[in-house]
Amino acid sequence: MDLSTVDHLLTTTRSVRKRLDFAAPVDPAVVERCIEIAIQAPTGSNQQGWHFMVVTDAEKRRALADLYRRGWDMYASARVTLDASDPRAAQMPRIVESAEYLAKHFHEAPLMIVPCIDGRVEQAPQFAQASVYGSILPAVWSLMIALRARGLGSAWTTIHLMFEQEAAAVLGIPEHVTQAALLPVARFTGTDFKPAHRIPARERTYWNAWGSRR
Secondary structure (H helix, E strand, C coil): CCHHHHHHHHHHCCECCCCEECCCCCCHHHHHHHHHHHCCCCCHHHCCCEEEEEECCHHHHHHHHHHHHHHHHHHHHHCCCCCCCCCCHHHHHHHHHHHHHHHHHHHHCCEEEEEEEECCCCCCCHHHHHHHHCCCHHHHHHHHHHHHHCCEEECCECHHHHHHHHHHHHHCCCCCEEECCEEEEEEECCCCCCCCCCCCHHHHCCCCCCCCCC
8 A cells, every 4th residue: 555645645635615626527427436435434333324415406506505605604704713823823814715715606516415314413412423423424534535536626514504404405305314514526726735734733632641642
């Protein structure tokens, strides 16, 4: 196994927004292959309760984009500004600009994917919630990596979940199914991505007790 290739994919798979090429077509067969790869991810108790709603219909894409835009407007107006001393603060203007661009152009994505999982966990105990979400979110991340390896960008978004029932009505998703994300998918411009600036892992890694570092 070429670890450098694996490490490169893992460290450069980004939520792509401004570099999505909305004019380029997306091959459905490539998306189907990526979903086949994604369902090799872990699944609690081998339930395999995942579903992937692929949306290419223009009217439905616009309806989902409208829900996302409504949620973004609410989120942006309530967003907390980071203190200037926070190492993440310097990145925020660029991230916000990118997110605003996506909100404005979301409907232009030629394809969207709504990953879903069987069951509702709003009233369930924490272990049950962790099991259900832990059975779909790893698959979503695997999907994004598989898309990236094939020249397709995506962005992990969840803001439309403010209006999950409305999205379910648009797509005919049953009441017992939970939506986990909304991914706009398109070919990306350019050839590669760089690793993101992150708080160093050593500052968030503890050994045997909270706050204890090796």
